[in-house]
Amino acid sequence: MTQTEQRKNRLHEAFTRKGMRYTKQREQIYNILLDKRDHPTAEEIFLRARERMGSISFATVYNCLDTLVECDLVRQVHIDRESTRYCPNLSDHAHLHCPQTGEIHDITLPTDLLENIREQLPEDFTLGSVEILIRGTSHKAQNSKAS
Amino acid sequence: MTQTEQRKNRLHEAFTRKGMRYTKQREQIYNILLDKRDHPTAEEIFLRARERMGSISFATVYNCLDTLVECDLVRQVHIDRESTRYCPNLSDHAHLHCPQTGEIHDITLPTDLLENIREQLPEDFTLGSVEILIRGTSHKAQNSKAS
DNA sequence: CTAGGTGCAAAAGGTTTGCGGTTAA
DNA sequence: TTAACCGCAAACCTTTTGCACCTAG
Numbered sequence: 001m002t003q004t005e006q007r008k009n010r011l012h013e014a015f016t017r018k019g020m021r022y023t024k025q026r027e028q029i030y031n032i033l034l035d036k037r038d039h040p041t042a043e044e045i046f047l048r049a050r051e052r053m054g055s056i057s058f059a060t061v062y063n064c065l066d067t068l069v070e071c072d073l074v075r076q077v078h079i080d081r082e083s084t085r086y087c088p089n090l091s092d093h094a095h096l097h098c099p100q101t102g103e104i105h106d107i108t109l110p111t112d113l114l115e116n117i118r119e120q121l122p123e124d125f126t127l128g129s130v131e132i133l134i135r136g137t138s139h140k141a142q143n144s145k146a147s
Numbered sequence: 148m149t150q151t152e153q154r155k156n157r158l159h160e161a162f163t164r165k166g167m168r169y170t171k172q173r174e175q176i177y178n179i180l181l182d183k184r185d186h187p188t189a190e191e192i193f194l195r196a197r198e199r200m201g202s203i204s205f206a207t208v209y210n211c212l213d214t215l216v217e218c219d220l221v222r223q224v225h226i227d228r229e230s231t232r233y234c235p236n237l238s239d240h241a242h243l244h245c246p247q248t249g250e251i252h253d254i255t256l257p258t259d260l261l262e263n264i265r266e267q268l269p270e271d272f273t274l275g276s277v278e279i280l281i282r283g284t285s286h287k288a289q290n291s292k293a294s
Numbered sequence: 295c296t297a298g299g300t301g302c303a304a305a306a307g308g309t310t311t312g313c314g315g316t317t318a319a
Numbered sequence: 320t321t322a323a324c325c326g327c328a329a330a331c332c333t334t335t336t337g338c339a340c341c342t343a344g
Contacts, residue, residue, distance in 0.1 A: 019298095020299090022343075023299065023342085023343075025300070042333080057300070059335080060301065062334065063300075078226075079225075080223070081225060084228060084333085084334085107268070107269075110263075113260070116263070117260065120257070121254075121283070124286040125283050126286070127281065127282075127283045128246070129283075130280070130282070131278075132264070132279050133277070134264065134268065134275075135275035136273050137272070138272050167323080168319075170318075170324065172325075189308080190308090204326040204327065205327090206309090206310080206326065207325055209308095210310095210325080211325095230308065231309085
């Protein structure tokens, strides 16, 4: 089985597990996110998808992205009130954001740091998730890890 | 000099320092934020302002809020793509957000935690600011500190 | 076959803008 | 006096929705 077929099967399973169907639009959009992990917006994804598929509607892009999020394949990234960005990296990570260039890079923080945050919470607080956004200027960010 | 007058002077200075004028709309909106530190949206601020002032326009609320942000008197708080919220707490703090109730509470994190994050950054990265959003359920959040 | 998905266009929701009248300094 | 500000309505931009047609299972 080729790697592409494997990915396809993995996707298929993720969808059917939630009672949802496998469609080529969903597959393509997921592939777009995996192929270039640059946290694109829905519009950027729409443009890339149209290049690959010839034609797709904006609403479908949003629908597919919602589905991917719901199936735990992709996460949304929110920075201020800018357009929502999408990220296929499911591991715990923070985001480095350079307002000048608009670039976003993933950065893995040590687990004890998250543990440290957890300790600060009130007793009656059940932790859901933690989002860490680090703003700053990257002077030569070429070698950052965009996992 | 009364406390109100002192606040007024402080505001006046903050505005003129940036070449901006002191207006009653700006003052009222700032007071609304100080009086109830519950991270209101522009719409909530608009409603409270109308109660106090009789009449004010939505655009003015946005304009005034922008001014207050620019004069470093107030900060924006972004949660997902929900309406922007406003916060007069300028000290370093994280936000606890309960998606069920919509409540937001400020929580002060130990300085060494922020130091710890700083250490994780790439060499070529000049830190701007850090935003930490902690999502979860507060089962009886009455006694949380909303500083 | 049919529930679920796609595509289109129209609507919604939050925020911004242009501009004539108003006001702080 | 006059540059800055307010208020209104209209525009803007991202995202969502309704509905007819299509398609995976």
